[in-house]
Amino acid sequence: MATVVFSRGLQQYTAGTERLEVEPGTVRDVIAQVLARFPALENRLDSGTAVSIDGEIINEPLLERVGPTSELHFLPSISGG
Amino acid sequence: MSEERKFRWIGTRPIRHDGLDKVTGRANFGADFSLPGMLHGRVLRSPHAHARIVSIDTRPALALEGVKAVLVGADLPDIPSQIGSGGEQQVDFRDLSHNVLARDKVLYDGHALAAVAATSPRIAAEALERIVVEYQVLPHVLTVDEAMAPGAPILHEDMFTKGIEPTPSEPSNVAGRVELGHGDPEQGFADADVILEREFTTQTVHQGYIEPHAVVARAGEDGQCMVWCCTQGAFMVRAYCAKLLGLDVSQIKVIPSEIGGGFGGKTTVYLEPLALLLSRKSGRPVKMVMDRGEVFRASGPTSGARVRVKLGAKRDGTFTGADVSLYYDAGAFKGSPVMAGGMTILAPYKIPHVKIECFDVVVNKPKVAAYRAPGAPISAFGGESLIDELADELGMDPIELRMKNAVSEGTKAVYGPKFRRIGFEETLEALRSHPHYSAPLGPNQGRGVAAGFWFNGGMQSSASVNVNEDGTAVVISGCPDIGGSRASLALMAAEELQIPVERIRPVVGDTETVGYNDLTGGSRVTFATGMAVIQAAQDVVAQLRKRAAKIWEVELDGVRWEDGRAICTNGNGETPEPLTIRDLARRAARTGGPIAGTASLTARGIGPSFGAHICDVEVDRETGRVSVVRYTAVQDAGKAIHPSYVEGQMQGGAAQGIGWALNEAYLYDENGRLENPGFLDYRIPVASDLPMIDTVIVEVANPMHPYGVRGVGETPIVPPLAAVANAVRHATGVRFCDLPLSPPRVLEGIEAAR
Amino acid sequence: MSRIHVETTINGEPAEFLCEPHQTLLEVLRDELGLTGTKEGCGTGDCGACTVSLDGRLVCSCLVLGAEATGRSLGTIEGVAQDERLHPVQQKFLEHAALQCGVCTPGFIVAAKDLLERNSDPSEEETRYWLAGNLCRCTGYDKIIRAVLDAAAELRGESA
Numbered sequence: 003m004a005t006v007v008f009s010r011g012l013q014q015y016t017a018g019t020e021r022l023e024v025e026p027g028t029v030r031d032v033i034a035q036v037l038a039r040f041p042a043l044e045n046r047l048d049s050g051t052a053v054s055i056d057g058e059i060i061n062e063p064l065l066e067r068v069g070p071t072s073e074l075h076f077l078p079s080i081s082g083g
Numbered sequence: 084m085s086e087e088r089k090f091r092w093i094g095t096r097p098i099r100h101d102g103l104d105k106v107t108g109r110a111n112f113g114a115d116f117s118l119p120g121m122l123h124g125r126v127l128r129s130p131h132a133h134a135r136i137v138s139i140d141t142r143p144a145l146a147l148e149g150v151k152a153v154l155v156g157a158d159l160p161d162i163p164s165q166i167g168s169g170g171e172q173q174v175d176f177r178d179l180s181h182n183v184l185a186r187d188k189v190l191y192d193g194h195a196l197a198a199v200a201a202t203s204p205r206i207a208a209e210a211l212e213r214i215v216v217e218y219q220v221l222p223h224v225l226t227v228d229e230a231m232a233p234g235a236p237i238l239h240e241d242m243f244t245k246g247i248e249p250t251p252s253e254p255s256n257v258a259g260r261v262e263l264g265h266g267d268p269e270q271g272f273a274d275a276d277v278i279l280e281r282e283f284t285t286q287t288v289h290q291g292y293i294e295p296h297a298v299v300a301r302a303g304e305d306g307q308c309m310v311w312c313c314t315q316g317a318f319m320v321r322a323y324c325a326k327l328l329g330l331d332v333s334q335i336k337v338i339p340s341e342i343g344g345g346f347g348g349k350t351t352v353y354l355e356p357l358a359l360l361l362s363r364k365s366g367r368p369v370k371m372v373m374d375r376g377e378v379f380r381a382s383g384p385t386s387g388a389r390v391r392v393k394l395g396a397k398r399d400g401t402f403t404g405a406d407v408s409l410y411y412d413a414g415a416f417k418g419s420p421v422m423a424g425g426m427t428i429l430a431p432y433k434i435p436h437v438k439i440e441c442f443d444v445v446v447n448k449p450k451v452a453a454y455r456a457p458g459a460p461i462s463a464f465g466g467e468s469l470i471d472e473l474a475d476e477l478g479m480d481p482i483e484l485r486m487k488n489a490v491s492e493g494t495k496a497v498y499g500p501k502f503r504r505i506g507f508e509e510t511l512e513a514l515r516s517h518p519h520y521s522a523p524l525g526p527n528q529g530r531g532v533a534a535g536f537w538f539n540g541g542m543q544s545s546a547s548v549n550v551n552e553d554g555t556a557v558v559i560s561g562c563p564d565i566g567g568s569r570a571s572l573a574l575m576a577a578e579e580l581q582i583p584v585e586r587i588r589p590v591v592g593d594t595e596t597v598g599y600n601d602l603t604g605g606s607r608v609t610f611a612t613g614m615a616v617i618q619a620a621q622d623v624v625a626q627l628r629k630r631a632a633k634i635w636e637v638e639l640d641g642v643r644w645e646d647g648r649a650i651c652t653n654g655n656g657e658t659p660e661p662l663t664i665r666d667l668a669r670r671a672a673r674t675g676g677p678i679a680g681t682a683s684l685t686a687r688g689i690g691p692s693f694g695a696h697i698c699d700v701e702v703d704r705e706t707g708r709v710s711v712v713r714y715t716a717v718q719d720a721g722k723a724i725h726p727s728y729v730e731g732q733m734q735g736g737a738a739q740g741i742g743w744a745l746n747e748a749y750l751y752d753e754n755g756r757l758e759n760p761g762f763l764d765y766r767i768p769v770a771s772d773l774p775m776i777d778t779v780i781v782e783v784a785n786p787m788h789p790y791g792v793r794g795v796g797e798t799p800i801v802p803p804l805a806a807v808a809n810a811v812r813h814a815t816g817v818r819f820c821d822l823p824l825s826p827p828r829v830l831e832g833i834e835a836a837r
Numbered sequence: 838m839s840r841i842h843v844e845t846t847i848n849g850e851p852a853e854f855l856c857e858p859h860q861t862l863l864e865v866l867r868d869e870l871g872l873t874g875t876k877e878g879c880g881t882g883d884c885g886a887c888t889v890s891l892d893g894r895l896v897c898s899c900l901v902l903g904a905e906a907t908g909r910s911l912g913t914i915e916g917v918a919q920d921e922r923l924h925p926v927q928q929k930f931l932e933h934a935a936l937q938c939g940v941c942t943p944g945f946i947v948a949a950k951d952l953l954e955r956n957s958d959p960s961e962e963e964t965r966y967w968l969a970g971n972l973c974r975c976t977g978y979d980k981i982i983r984a985v986l987d988a989a990a991e992l993r994g995e996s997a
Binding site for chain 2: 857859867872873874875876877878879880881883884886913914915917918923927930931932933934936937938939940941942943946961962964965966968969970971972973974975976977978979980981982983
């Protein structure tokens, strides 16, 4: 099972839950599972969200694969200069 | 992955291919281009920090002989508020449109509200003076504190703070709030033996590129448009202009000129949509160039900010918890880099419990634009200053304290994910063992250290490698070269093709001659465009081997590529002479046609870059003047492709940070007008302000990149603000928490401490 | 407005142009004569990107009127290289990677060349103060100063 880790900020919408186990799949699949479990996150994960999968930050993540032992974090999308 | 690889070209220092044009004045920058029949465009800008536009009458301007077109906000299409991505960053296109040309309100001194095109610059300037505008002046706010105060004048009546539950019913100037972190800071502070807390403030500063924004645009009768401009991203300009003007991207060709500095400030559009519209209206090409005053007044500086940091540690220096609040101003429209500030503050350290609150606040100043590691220098100023205080408090060496808590592979970052292979410990080691660190200091001198971090970027790049008939190769990429990246791309192609770098010609294409590229910035070009070049060159090598196999009539696996030649390893009993790239290129037509490789990718495997600096200052106790007398920058580059340009990034970033710490700030009068929109009074470092800047390149290879590359361009600006402030603390005994450390401020601090 | 006819010498060659009374020498060089090597960074004499030599003296061409060039001798970046040979300052800038974006480079080269014509062995401090009127935002000046000192050594006949 892959793991989604919620930052303090997102924990406002997960009733304080920090870690959630999910079925592996694409990031889109994972988000669907997350929203099914925590509907309050609807509209909190918007197009400005990037993810990190096993430590790698990915900006356009929806079709990326999350493996059976992966750890995924939601991050604000950061730009450089 | 590549630690043991011996490089032939990577790591050497050839003269850059575009260098000759630049030392002879032949290189064409944004304002160096002209077209026949060209008109000159100028922009009318608000003299008020905040005002309603009651009416604009442009008829007197149009009546002036020589004026061919006039624009006001109503000439731009109305677009809904939508967040799009166009190049690297999230952009609200409605905000962008309103920044390019104001609609019912002007929101800062310098805000554009009309534009004219005329047959000469002088007539254009006169036309501006004839435009009659009636303003209803409103009260204004210039700092986050003013903007958040109860009863503060509101910039946007439709701004309701996002990220607060429940959503407020009253509009405010706080665009959003985001919380980051993990664990429980209360627990963290309970575990601490020592807790320190401080508040810091920084002022609005500008990227300070020497070349003002410039564009020549031509809208053709068939709807096809051409834009020549200095920009960090030709595809970004294309996308943004298309969005703002309601065009298809296929209708706009953007040619990026050589660019005279960007640092993030040229990752958006200001003049380009205006020039295109004026061209369409007048039927002639239009050239627009900002003067220096306009650059300061109306192109994005970065945020001014308030930073509150609280840090707890055990007696032995182990960090136990942190609580941070960041308030950054975004200028007149939402979107400051406060979140990056939150993600990078204390990022170099292991901290089990941390809470970071980020507030994005609008004020009546120009909309902020990216500035080299956007957000990070500001928060690092707070974090690294406080760590220095902690070192003093604990009686620990400041590098030792950082070593004790340094992140390494597998550590959970403050912003969530675990780090992969990184080089922070190695960087600190190199800093500590540098002779600068143990050099003696003189009277009134002090030494400060600070560390810094930037994620770096990947994103989309395309490149082509075309082999000429003489065996030389052209490398075409799409990222404007702001720091010498062409030379690095040529080195990478040379390494893959195994031919001398002098036989590689690197060029930057436009939006019609090269595949899509995200913009130059985010420390991504050497990494991501480099990856595309490597892949394209590898594709060429595969083709060259195939051609040789065909000529020799052997299997492909019987051909090896070495030193720029195909070598036959299985010649069915014969040993043919090797075929050089020149031999194969000459026979290309007979063996299958032109030899060209191409690659388009979204670069993965980004590796962050850590840096750490040492700064020695001397403080004149009579005038408060702070002089930097010695400076050393250490940084992990993964693999330095062209070391001279890595060093250049480190030195340039350090210099900008020193200016930010000591002298630079936007100064406003009581009407909210910018008082120092020029290089005389917006004082960036000059040659006599700085010593030589020593650099040490650490190479902890990024395992995800074929050569181990990590981006390097942005990290160098992150440590200097605190490095300078820490040095001043040690020189004077006074902790300064407010930048810049200008002479009057330093003098006041010294005298108060007596 | 009637234009002024100016006869002058640029980089050793006779030149002439028409200009309006208010046009600066910088505007004339760039817009009338097509000599775009000299750059405008500020228009107010603070950045040095427009540095040229006027009768052997360094000036900010944005602070000189075009008409003032009458009968005088101008030196611009276009005249620094001689007959396809780069001046040692130019060559050293390339070798030391003393440029990143390159927009300030013409001004620096004109100013540095002038320094070395007056002082064949400047110290680092003298060089920094001489070039304090030329702003660079990219390099932090380190490699620029090294390049100029190395060019001085070469002109003295020493190899660095």
